[in-house]
Amino acid sequence: MTLLQVRDLVKHYHAGGMFRASAPPVRAVDGVSFDVGRAETLALVGESGCGKSSVGRTIIRLQEPTSGSATFEGTDLFALDRTALRKMRRRMQIIFQDPYSSLNPRMTIGAAVAEGIEIHRLARGKDVGRRVAGLLEEVGLDPGYARRYPHEFSGGQRQRIGIARALAVEPTFIVCDEPVSALDVSVQAQVLNLLADLQRERGLAYLFIAHDLAVVRQIARRIAVMYLGRIVEEGPAEQLLAEPSHPYTVALLSAVPEPDPGARRARIVLSGDLPSPSNPPPGCPFHTRCFHPLRSERCRQELPLLRPVGGTNAACHYAESTPSPEALAAN
Ligand code: SF4
Numbered sequence: 001m002t003l004l005q006v007r008d009l010v011k012h013y014h015a016g017g018m019f020r021a022s023a024p025p026v027r028a029v030d031g032v033s034f035d036v037g038r039a040e041t042l043a044l045v046g047e048s049g050c051g052k053s054s055v056g057r058t059i060i061r062l063q064e065p066t067s068g069s070a071t072f073e074g075t076d077l078f079a080l081d082r083t084a085l086r087k088m089r090r091r092m093q094i095i096f097q098d099p100y101s102s103l104n105p106r107m108t109i110g111a112a113v114a115e116g117i118e119i120h121r122l123a124r125g126k127d128v129g130r131r132v133a134g135l136l137e138e139v140g141l142d143p144g145y146a147r148r149y150p151h152e153f154s155g156g157q158r159q160r161i162g163i164a165r166a167l168a169v170e171p172t173f174i175v176c177d178e179p180v181s182a183l184d185v186s187v188q189a190q191v192l193n194l195l196a197d198l199q200r201e202r203g204l205a206y207l208f209i210a211h212d213l214a215v216v217r218q219i220a221r222r223i224a225v226m227y228l229g230r231i232v233e234e235g236p237a238e239q240l241l242a243e244p245s246h247p248y249t250v251a252l253l254s255a256v257p258e259p260d261p262g263a264r265r266a267r268i269v270l271s272g273d274l275p276s277p278s279n280p281p282p283g284c285p286f287h288t289r290c291f292h293p294l295r296s297e298r299c300r301q302e303l304p305l306l307r308p309v310g311g312t313n314a315a316c317h318y319a320e321s322t323p324s325p326e327a328l329a330a331n
Contacts, residue, residue: 003173003205004036004059009068011054026278028054030229031068036173039199041206043220043237045213045252049274051229052209056175059207060092061085072173090120093171097178099162103150109136109161110146116169135164140194156187163194167202176208180215192218214256217241225249228285229277235312245314245322247292254325266328284317294318 009032012025028051036042044052058065061077070077072092080088096102103112113132117123123131133143139160150158159179166174176195180188196219198204210216216223217237224234225248233246244250251268270289275281281288287299298317309319316322 001038002035003038003040003073004207005069005071006035006055006059007033007069009033009055009058009070010066011051011058011063012066024278027229027280028277029058030280032226032229032231034224034231034234036205036207038172038205039203040222041199041208041220043208043210043216043223044226045210045216045223046226047274048211049277050226051277052211052226053177055226056094056177056207056209060089060094060175062094090116090169091171092173092175093166093169094175094177095159095162095166095179097181099158100150100155103158103161105150108147108149109153112150112161113146113164113168116165120169122169131168132164135167138167138198139164140190154187155183156191159183159191160194163191163198167198171204173205173207176206178209178211181210181212188215189218195219212256213241213252217256225252228275228280230285230315231306232286232316233312233314234306239311243310243312243324245309245312245319246286246316247290247322248286249314250322250325250328251291254328266325268325268328284315286316292316292318292322294321 009029011029012027014025015023032055034042044055046052057063059070059077061080065078072088075088077088103109110132113135114128117128117131132146136143136145141157141160141164153161180191183191192215195206199206208216208219220237222235223237223240224231225246226232227248233240233244233249240249241253244253251270254266254268268291272289275288283301284290284299284304287295290299302317304315304317306313306315
C-alpha cells in the first residue's frame with residue numbers, strides 16, 4: 001500500500017544578489033516521480049550533486065518545492081500550513097549524514113532525544129525520562145549515556161543518537177540522508193542492521209539516500225538511480241543490481257566490490273565531471289559521459305523517458321542493448 005506518492009517534483013535554486021535575474025537556475029531536481037510503500041525502503045542513489053538530497057529535503061519541507069506534488073497518506077504535503085506541517089513532522093522524520101551538526105553541543109543527549117517527545121506532548125514528567133531510556137536502549141546505547149554530551153560519542157554512536165531522536169516522535173516514514181556515508185565500513189554495517197531491525201519491529205518506511213550501490217544493496221527493496229536531477233533507472237533492487245539497463249547504473253555497479261573473487265567485471269570510470277545542473281546537456285543528460293556503443297546523434301537531441309526494459313524502468317534510447325560490466329570485461 002502506498003504511503004508516499006511523489007509526482008513531477010521540481011526544485012530549482014536561483015542565485016542570490018545582483019546576478020539573480022540573469023543567472024540560470026540550478027536545476028537540482030527536474031521532474032522526479034516515485035512511490036514509497038508502507039514498511040518499504042526505496043533507495044535514491046547517485047553521485048554527489050545529482051539532486052537526491054534535495055528530493056528528501058523538499059518532500060519533508062525543509063525547503064520549498066518549485067513545482068510538483070507529494071502526497072503522504074492522502075495528505076497534500078505542499079499545501080500544509082505551519083501548524084499542520086508541525087503535526088505532520090511527527091509522522092515524517094529525517095536522519096542526516098552528520099548527526100553532530102544537528103545536535104546542540106550544550107544539550108545532553110537525553111535532553112536532545114526528549115525534545116520531540118515534549119514538543120509533541122507524547123509523555124510527561126518521569127515518563128519522558130523512561131521513554132528516552134527505552135529509545136537509547138532500542139538503538140543499542142546504554143540508557144546511562146543520557147547525561148552525556150554529543151562530543152563524548154563516536155560517529156557511529158552519534159548516528160544512533162540521531163536515530164533515537166527521529167524515533168522519539170513515533171514516525172512512520174524516515175528520510176535517511178546518507179546516514180552511513182561518513183562511517184567506517186564495519187560501523188556502516190551495524191547502523192544498517194539497526195535500521196533494518198527497526199523497520200521490521202516498527203513497520204517503518206525509509207527513503208534511503210546514498211551515493212553507493214554497495215550500501216543500498218543491504219537495505220533497499222527498490223532502487224531509483226538519479227543523474228542530473230532525474231531518475232534514469234528504477235526498479236526492484238534484485239533486478240536492477242543483477243541486470244541494469246541504463247549505462248549510468250552499469251557504471252555505478254562496476255564500482256561495487258564483487259563478492260565472488262572469480263567473477264570478472266570491468267570497472268567503468270566515467271569521463272569528465274557531472275555537468276553543471278544550471279546548464280544540463282540537451283537530449284539525454286548522460287550523453288556527455290556515456291560509453292554505450294550505440295550512443296548516437298539521437299542521444300544529443302532527444303530526451304529519453306523512463307520506460308519498462310527487462311525488469312526495471314530505464315531512460316535510455318538503447319537500454320535493450322546496454323552492455324553489462326561482465327560483457328565489458330570480456331571485450
Ligand atoms: S540515451 Fe544515449 S547517451 Fe543516453 S544513456 Fe542511452 S545510449 Fe547513453
